[in-house]
Amino acid sequence: KNEVEQSPQNLTAQEGEFITINCSYSVGISALHWLQQHPGGGIVSLFMLSSGKKKHGRLIATINIQEKHSSLHITASHPRDSAVYICARSNFGNEKLTFGTGTRLTIIP
């Protein structure tokens, strides 16, 4: 069993829809990361969180430490949000990231 599991693997939605991507992890963490990867490979860090909720623009990330679960939400989705979204865990902020398998999101105009 992978240390970090994501669902769904693939998600297709219409522009404007509210998007939720889920992440669960099996061991304790000190930080949970959400990252975005566009075709071509570059990875951008979206959030690093250890408790509660963070918001940046249309993106919201939440984490429930007791349930070992995190969600990434996108409000008013747009075709430019189409990418692979990956969650990853680390024990301490500066240690190696253990990645989930990613969720491929496609937003249709």
Add this chain to the structure above:
Amino acid sequence: DAGVTQSPTHLIKTRGQQVTLRCSPKSGHDTVSWYQQALGQGPQFIFQYYEEEERQRGNFPDRFSGHQFPNYSSELNVNALLLGDSALYLCASSGLGGGYEQYFGPGTRLTVT
């Protein structure tokens, strides 16, 4: 402020050859991590350098080695290349100044033929 840079962008090598990939961290960062991402897979941790020493290592053979220089830039070396080494190699930098959030470079795509 330049972010994380990597060179080269693309590279084609033959089985058995050796390759060196380079990474310059984001300004103010002192820690460099290397990841290998095979096609359709999530990145896998190779190793991490801090203060010019390998601080952590993932499950990769000794053919994979690295180095960190006094200016915090880093190299990844792979010897005796195998077809299975074909992948996107990602470098990430982090440091206390950035709250330990990891910033990724654009990657080097290595193809072994």
